[in-house]
Amino acid sequence: MIAPIAVGAAALLAGVANAQVTATGTMGSTNPPQATLGTAVNSTSMARLVSLNAIDDFCLFAPPEPNSVIGNTEAEEVAWCVQARNNARQIPDGTFTSVHFVKTPLYWQIQGLGDLTKLNIAANDEGGELDPHGATGLGNPVGGNVTTNATGSDVHYEEWMNYMSYQQFCLRICIAENSTYSAAEMCQHTLDEMGCNWVMPGDYTDNSFTECEGDSAYPPGIYPQANGSTSTFQQRYTGTYTDGAGSVGMWTQGQTVTPQTAYSTPATSNCKTYSTIGNGVAAVATASSGNSTSSGSAKASGASATASASGSNKASGSSGASASGSAAKTAANAASASASGSAKASSAALPAAVGINYGPAVAGAVSVVAALAGAGAFLL
Template sequence: MSTIVALSVLVAAAISGAHAQTTTTVAPLADQTYAYSALPYQVEPIGDIRGNQVGYNRCNSSTETQDSLCQTLIVNTIDDFCLWSSPKENDTIGVSEAYEVAWCAKHGHGTRIMPAGTLQGVQHITTPDYIMIVGFIDQTQVNLAASDYGGELDPHGADELGNPMGGVVYSNQYPSGNTDNSSLSQVIEWNEFIGNNQFCIKICNPSETTPTNVGLCNNVYDEVGISYNCPNSAQKGVFEVCDGDSMTPIGQYVSDGVTTTWTQPWSGTWTVPYTPTVPASSNCRTYASTDLYTSNSLPTSSASGSGSASGASATGSGAKASGSGASASGSSAGASATGTSGNSSGAHHVIVSGLATVLGVGAALAFLA
C-alpha cells in the first residue's frame, strides 16, 4: 500500500486539479432532458478542459458493433440492461471515466454487446424508489484491466458534464403514464460502480424529485464503493429478480436513537462510522444464465451512420489523478470503510452485511464526482 503521506499528496493534487476546471456554456448533464426519439447526435457537443464528448447519443442498428461509441445507456430488465465501460482494451475506470461507452446484454440498442460469459451472477431489485442491477462480471470482456478496482460513473462530475461526458440513461421501467413498458423514459439520477469484477447500476425513479430520492442515487460517496452505495445480497453464479425495500440513503445511520448523516471527506484518513444493512427483499425468481443471455454472433465492423465519433477526444479525468490498483484512481467500485487503503478480497457476495471491508480497494482516492 502507498503511505498516507503519498496518498495525501495525490488527493490534494486531485482536488486542486478538479477545482481548476473551467466552466462552459453547456447546461449541466443532469439538467438536460430529451425524449428518446428526439435525442441529438451529441448531448454535449461542447466540452471543457477535459475535452469534448467522444461518442454519440443517437444510436441505432447502424451503430451496433463492437466498435460502437454509443453513449446512451438502457436499463430495463435482468436480461436487457447496459453498463458503462471503456471503449479501449485493458483500460481503467480512473482513466476512462470521461469517455465510457455503453455495453449491453441484449441486441437492439445500437451499442457494443457484452460477450457470452461476461455476466457471472446478477441480482435485479425493484424498490419503491429505485431499480438496481448488481452482480459479478468478467470485466476484461468489457475492456477493463483485470487488476482494475474501478470507480463510479454518474451524471454529475466536478464540471457537471457527467462521467461519461454526455452519457444519458433510459429505462422502460418508468414508462411515464404507459403501463405496458413499451416506451423509454429518461432517468435523471443514476450511478454505476464497476471494478474488482463486480458492478452495480442504480436508477432512481424520475417521477420522484424528493431529496430522499436524489440521496438514494447520490454521487458523493464514491470511495466507500458498492457495499455502501448498493447494499444487496447478490451471489456469484445466481441470476435472480427480486422486489425489495429501499435502502437507507447513503451516509445516514442511527446511533443511540439519533439519526445522523455522515459525509465522505475529500482528504485525509477516515473511517465510515457505520455498517450498511441489506434491505429486505421478497418474491425472488431465479433463472439460468443460458435462458437470459444468448451467445449470438457479434458484429465487428466499424460503426457507420450515426456512429462516427466527434473529432475531439476527452481525457479520462481532466486534472485529476488517475490509474488503477494501488495507484491514484477516480474511485473504487469495491471500496473499503477507510478512505486511504484496503485489500482485495475473494468474497462471493457483492455485499456481506456486517463486514464493511469485504470489498477492499487499493489506495482509492477522492473522485470529486
C-alpha cells in the same frame, strides 16, 4: 415535493443543487435519439446511452479501449448492453457469473460479478464510479444518459450511479423520490471509493441470477439514529489550495473512520431465479444481431428461468469480490471517511408509507461540508 433547504457546500460544488427525477438535458452527441432494441451491434461504438429494463436487458458503462483503468477513463466510457440496443457495444456471453436485478419504489438496481475485463477494464483494476455529474458537471462519461421502462415506456432519468471494477458491477437509476429523500440523495454520487456493497447494498451472491421486487434502502451514507435523527457519512478528501496572497494551504473534509457496511440491506420478494443470462453472442459482434427481448421481461433471448422464490435477499459481499470504485482514484481521494453513527446489521428499509413524488425537487443538504471551494474538483 421536498421543500427548498440549505444545500451543503459539497453538494453545491458537485453540481447537484437542483436535482430532479426525470432528465431535462439533451442527448449526448454520440448517443442515438432514443433507447431502441434491435439496433446494429457496433464493436467500435461511442454511444453512451444505458438502459435498465430486465435481468437480460441492461447496459453498463465501460471503457472504449482494452486494458483501461476506470479512474483514468471515466469521461470516455461507452455503453455496453446485453441485448443489441442503443447503437451500443454488446456484452459478450459468459461475462457474468452472477446478476441480481431489483425493482424498488425509488430506484431500479442491478448488480453482480463476472469477468469485466471482457468490457475493456484492466485486470485487477478495483474501478471507479460513473455518474451524471463529474468534476466539470458534464458527466462521467461526458454525455452519458440512462433510461428505464419502469413506467411502461422508456423514460430518461436525471440521477444514476454505476460502479465498475474488473470483477464487480452495480448500477442504480433513481426513478422517483419521496417527501424525505430526493433522487439525488438516493443516487448519491460523491462516495466513489466506498464500492458497490456499501453504496448499493443488495444480493451479491456469486453463481446466481435473480430478478426481484424490493424495499428501498436508505440513501448511501445515511445512518438513522435511535433518537429519530440521522447521521450523514461523508467520504474524506484532502488537497491544497492557493489563496489570494499566493500562499498554499491544505484543506480536508469528511471523517477519518469508515463504517464497514451500509445501514441496512433491504428485503426482497417475488424473486425469480434464472440459470444464466446472455444474448447468444460468444464474443463482441461486428454485425447486426437478431436477438432481442421485450422490454421489462426476461424472454428466451438468454435468460432461462429455473425457479421462483420469495424472501429476503442474501448478505451483500458474500462472494468476497473486491468493491468497485476504490483504488483507481487520485491520491487526493486516498482516505475513506465515516458517519458519526455506527452501521447496523438490521434489514430496515425506508418506511413504505412515504408518498412518492415524480416531480422536481431540491437536493438534500450534506451534514459535513467542504470548507473551501477547491474541494469541488474532487467530488466526482
